[in-house]
Amino acid sequence: MSSSRSSRASGRVTLQDVAREAGVSPITASRALRGTRGVHAELVERSLAAAQRLGYVPDPAARALASSRSTQVAVLVPLLSNTLFVDVLDAVQRTLLPAGFQTLIGVTHYDAAEEEQLLRSFLPHRPAGLLVTGFDRTETARRLIQDSGVPTVHLMELTSAPGIHSVGFSQAAAGRALTEHLLRSGRRRIAYAAAQLDPRVLQRAEGYRQALRAAGLYDPALEWLSPAPSSIELGGVLLEQGLQRHPEVDAIFFCNDDLAQGALLKALRLGVAVPSRLAVAGFNDLPGSPQMLPALTTVRTRRREMGLAAADMMLASIRGEPVAQPSVDLGFELVIRESA
Template identity: 65%
Template sequence: MTPPAARSRATGRVTLADVAQAAGVSPITVSRALRGERAVAPDLVARVQAAALKLGYVPDPAARALASRHSTHVAVLIPLLTNALFVDLLESVQLHLRRAGYQTLIGITHYDPSEEEQLLREQLVHRPAGLIVTGFDRHERTRALIEQSGVPCVHVMETSDTPGQYSVGLSQADAGAALTRHLLERGRRRVAFAAAQLDPRVMQRLDGWRRALQAAGLYDARLEWLNPAPSSLALGSRMFEQIMAQKPAVDAIFFCNDDLAQGALLAAARHRIAVPKRVAIAGFNDLTGSDLANPPLTTVRTPRSEIGTVATQMLLRLMRGETVSPTSVDLGFELVVRESS
């Protein structure tokens, strides 16, 4: 029989058996020690960890999943990492997964359904224990992949009443309507909606804006200002200048994201346009810096970290085979009224 050291030299990979030999324990003890099982004595854990570090041993997650039929990875698909919205969500998810002994396989979809499908196919190769995906707008092929994989899945940032779908989020449309009603209550009558990226959640906010204005008899389709480009301060500044130049009667602008609204406030200051006296400005998501803007920005605070926490707890229960009820959790939102409106 070929000794462990010879096998590792032949393959170029340090094996679990190599670590066991170096530590003077059995391979099963190495496996349990590296998984952090409490049944292993602290002195053995220290000996195994020292041997693994000295040899440069890196566990093979795919082999471990195949051997144990239990993966320690959870695949998480989010649209962007350049948006603090998803950074807050991901940090919460990763924190709670690590505490439960799981690692995250992060996939960035860039709001592209085809890219999301490819990422999912790649991640399913690693036999993840669970999936967290953003929203519900995706290719039918991707939906079929999720369903046929048999892997527990939780959707975040939106909610659904569809049987068999698990979700944690908020009603983007209700939040959009609430912010629009606030502007109307402040006496605004020409409320524009300015949006970028145009992902499904942005369009749901647009629906909320429309609904509130239609109920007030003030809806005007010409006040929809939609740009598919990525959201940014610079774009918000340009959109503000365009709206004020082309729609001078506008007395309020609801920007679909805070970075656009922050850019608009900078442009208003540059052009000496009084906010909110001449035009009210509001954003969405309560991103970093909105409370420090000049004037401080009225916005909608979304519970990104809480969504990550509750979604992870829901997924952990699903992965344990437990019954989860309710299947959809709406964590709501908070209207944050500041001086810009």
């Protein structure tokens, strides 16, 4: 007869209870619930059904102790208020969870010291893996990651350095492509308006410079850079102040869509015709950009694909499997709409 009672005095349902309910050995039940390869599909189905019937919740500490490894993957991102990182995290979790791993999220707020503090907090617990954003960090943080021996994947940027795993795209190439589109459309006084000024924003700026220098049109006075957090409100401020100082500007490349969305709203209030008088472009193709009036021209980044590829690479590293492509370039897509 099936029993839903725990063998523990606490009443907690144990793995042994699940194994008895499913009619399998505890080791088979454990492997089935972890998503380990090599377990017969019928046994996996029986184990999962038994766990669901009994309301079994794995004990992460006990599992780590028994297997000498953690079931947590630490993920460090700059912000959770940015759709860009939320989309990546969602894809990462949807890949790792069925494989038996949980995500432990740390938010760095674009602060190198805060990232270092999070690494000092997470790494002593020996997570199964580590996902970090980009390559710009303190030398101490780099040493902490290297010395930990924890499999690590870098997001958003690429490197060809041996032994380093990365998934992303060339931020500079994307910035150059968007600027070249503005040039092809006949714009000659193109400004770059940016906020937050993290490394990826500055790499896009370098792509902008490359395109304008090649055309003989680069003017450093048209780089409007603010260290403030990116927002719709700031986008409107940058547009209004920039046009007051440089009324000859005929296009603005905003480093992020929220800035560009704010600029379009401000242009509407100021009576600045877009795109006939002023072209406006953004970056990341965030929600709402296709619905703007006019619809926003931008660069679409493959955020979901980035999370999926990074999680797959992480799982292979955790399992000791060879990673066929340690640097995965997902590219980008120029999305041309009405605003530029």
